[in-house]
Amino acid sequence: MPMDKKSGAWSGRFSEPVDELVKRYTASIPFDYRLAEFDIKGSLAHARMLRHVGVLAEEDFAAIERGMAEILEDIRGGSFGWSLELEDVHLNIEKALTAKIGDAGKRLHTGRSRNDQIATDVRLYLRDAIDRVQSGLRACQASLLDMAEEHAGTVMPGFTHLQVAQPVTFGHHMLAYFEMLARDHARLADARKRVNRLPLGAAALAGTSYPIDREFVVRELGFDGVCENSLDAVSDRDFAIEFSAAASLIMMHLSRLSEELILWMSPRFGFIDLADRFCTGSSIMPQKKNPDVPELVRGKTGRVFGHLMGLLTLMKGQPLAYNKDNQEDKEPLFDTVDTLVDTLTIYADMLKGVRVKPEAMRKAASEGFSTATDLADYLVKKGLPFRDAHEVVARAVRAAEGKGCDLADLSLVELQAFSPLVDEGVFAVLTLEGSLAARNHIGATAPEQVRAAVARARAVIK
Numbered sequence: 155m156p157m158d159k160k161s162g163a164w165s166g167r168f169s170e171p172v173d174e175l176v177k178r179y180t181a182s183i184p185f186d187y188r189l190a191e192f193d194i195k196g197s198l199a200h201a202r203m204l205r206h207v208g209v210l211a212e213e214d215f216a217a218i219e220r221g222m223a224e225i226l227e228d229i230r231g232g233s234f235g236w237s238l239e240l241e242d243v244h245l246n247i248e249k250a251l252t253a254k255i256g257d258a259g260k261r262l263h264t265g266r267s268r269n270d271q272i273a274t275d276v277r278l279y280l281r282d283a284i285d286r287v288q289s290g291l292r293a294c295q296a297s298l299l300d301m302a303e304e305h306a307g308t309v310m311p312g313f314t315h316l317q318v319a320q321p322v323t324f325g326h327h328m329l330a331y332f333e334m335l336a337r338d339h340a341r342l343a344d345a346r347k348r349v350n351r352l353p354l355g356a357a358a359l360a361g362t363s364y365p366i367d368r369e370f371v372v373r374e375l376g377f378d379g380v381c382e383n384s385l386d387a388v389s390d391r392d393f394a395i396e397f398s399a400a401a402s403l404i405m406m407h408l409s410r411l412s413e414e415l416i417l418w419m420s421p422r423f424g425f426i427d428l429a430d431r432f433c434t435g436s437s438i439m440p441q442k443k444n445p446d447v448p449e450l451v452r453g454k455t456g457r458v459f460g461h462l463m464g465l466l467t468l469m470k471g472q473p474l475a476y477n478k479d480n481q482e483d484k485e486p487l488f489d490t491v492d493t494l495v496d497t498l499t500i501y502a503d504m505l506k507g508v509r510v511k512p513e514a515m516r517k518a519a520s521e522g523f524s525t526a527t528d529l530a531d532y533l534v535k536k537g538l539p540f541r542d543a544h545e546v547v548a549r550a551v552r553a554a555e556g557k558g559c560d561l562a563d564l565s566l567v568e569l570q571a572f573s574p575l576v577d578e579g580v581f582a583v584l585t586l587e588g589s590l591a592a593r594n595h596i597g598a599t600a601p602e603q604v605r606a607a608v609a610r611a612r613a614v615i616k
């Protein structure tokens with residue numbers, strides 16, 4: 155960002171110039187310049203309201219509107235000269251406006267303070283960010299649904315304690331992540347309601363003596379209503395913390411999926427392959443193809459969690475109302491949004507490039523005695539109490555393990571040695587497909603249920 159030297163923004167209150175290092179230390183322009191478009195939007199709404207209530211003359215408003223349009227063009231074109239001397243985005247834009255249109259520019263700040271101005275800018279920024287994050291979530295959910303539909307009948311081992319537990323379908327596994335992201339989406343929708351409130355009118359902290367019309371500004375900026383208390387409006391950043399918590403949960407979910415993709419891509423599992431464009435090689439080991447993107451998602455989750463802790467800590471010691479501490483909310487918030495939006499965009503595409511290897515999944519599922527529970531359930535249905543059935547199957551598993559085979563590979567005679575209740579119907583129960591098909595109720599893994607769940611989910615994200 156180009157930085158100009160310009161004279162300081164505030165008046166003759168001071169008898170010596172601010173120390174150069176202090177200027178750098180206190181300035182927010184190196185990062186809050188990103189709020190410029192929202193700042194201008196907020197300023198124009200404020201100016202329109204001042205004209206509406208008769209505080210600002212028609213020609214002054216017209217000049218402000220014209221000046222701001224030029225400034226916006228300069229900013230977008232990259233020719234706007236940001237100045238560290240002018241501290242922050244608000245003073246930079248106001249000075250540029252006054253340079254362009256004279257006294258009308260100086261009238262813009264009537265009935266307003268940078269305190270309610272920045273609170274408004276951050277809320278406008280975050281509202282827009284939430285909308286972007288929500289569409290990123292939807293894109294990932296759509297990719298998960300495509301995978302779930304394609305693999306509604308693809309059997310894989312389901313794990314608990316990372317030990318083979320029971321067969322599930324890969325589609326069912328993907329739908330688990332769909333549900334997590336659905337809750338994340340709903341959480342953001344709820345947080346958005348609290349973000350979407352107007353601080354302007356709070357002025358520095360106590361309100362203003364001008365006959366302002368806050369509801370007018372609410373309508374202009376598309377807010378749902380005003381912040382009811384001026385002290386609260388300028389000081390609390392709980393809405394940003396709440397967003398940051400929701401962002402952390404999204405990253406936590408994606409980090410878990412990343413961990414699975416990494417494991418599954420390891421030759422020890424060999425369940426999937428990731429498209430080359432999401433991987434890198436090794437500079438020394440020619441055979442390597444590393445799952446860099448999921449690893450980085452897992453790694454970047456740490457910085458998003460860190461920002462949440464940073465924001466909470468930033469807020470906890472502040473007396474009412476505004477304190478300069480709040481200037482420190484921007485970098486963690488911006489980084490959270492940038493990280494999240496990039497992660498979701500890459501992830502939606504990366505999921506499309508996952509190549510599933512059904513043979514490897516099936517092989518793993520048939521090696522871990524994953525239908526042991528089905529055998530127990532079979533005996534229960536024939537009258538054996540579940541605890542006794544559990545014991546019978548445990549002995550059968552031990553025998554199969556000793557022989558180096560799966561339960562389904564034991565002969566009828568061998569199985570009958572563990573319980574006389576066993577008949578030839580047992581083999582249907584011991585197959586992976588039989589196990590899947592038996593779990594046929596809402597929320598379970600039977601292929602029929604997975605297909606129905608995909609259909610319901612498609613309607614949700616439409």
Ligand code: ARG
Pocket residue numbers: 182186242268269272478480481482
């Ligand atoms: N740059 C400031 C911030 O980010 C804007 C508000 C400054 N207000 C003040 N009274 N110094 O919070």
